[in-house]
Amino acid sequence: MHRTGTFILPNPWDAGTARLLAAHGFAALATTSAGLAFSRGRAARAQPFPFTVTARADNFFHGRPDLHDTVRRLQAFAEAGADVLYAPALPSTEAVRAVCSSLDKPVNVLAAGPLLERSVTELGALGVRRISLGSALPRAALTAVLDAAAELAGPGTFGFARSALGYAESNALLSGS
Structure with a gap:
């Protein structure tokens, strides 16, 4: 060439x-x-x-439910200079507690699975310092669209629109006014 x-x-x-x-x-x-x-x-x-450098160990996301290996990886990331350590899809509050107590850097968890049953305060008491929502907000928006479509296609009513933001408020929010 x-x-x-x-x-x-x-x-x-x-x-x-x-x-x-x-x-x-x-x-x-x-x-x-x-x-x-x-x-x-x-x-x-x-x-x-x-x-901020956030390092993640995706073991549980990828079908490798090995808590010891997850902690080992996060410790290595901490030694390499990561500021925040992230282990998404931890299976239980016990696993969250174990990860947090094994690390000396802030821990991020994903609000998913069994952690959806816990509050910010409860997760904080386990040692969590940051909580990610991942795809939860766009999935919630898609759910609202699907619910509205089902109402429109089914009974042909518009009840979903009662709780929707008004046009002027939507414009103001998105235009920065």
Whole structure:
């Protein structure tokens, strides 16, 4: 390619960006040491703005219900400099307590499964410092649309609209007015 003309050599920083760029037809890719360092949070603390590095152990998301391995991974992330440690899909409050008590950094959990039965106060008492909602808000919005569609297609009524935000209020919220 160097002998046949000028070409673009994009620089992916991880496997995902490499796949995306390759899928767009680029014949060659090269790594970027800075991009890789940025994605790993290295030399990054020197930036002129604050940020938080969150590291996640997705064992329970991927069918590997090994709490010991999850804690081991989170401890390694803490040693590598992560600010917050995240283990989504923990199966119980006992698992949450075990993860939190095994780490010396703030722990994030996902509000899902059995944790939906707990309040912010209860999760905080277990040692949790941050709670993510994941896809809960967009799923709640989709549920409202499906419920409205069922009402429209079924009895043909408009009761769902009674609790909807008004047009002017919606506009004000979204326009920043």
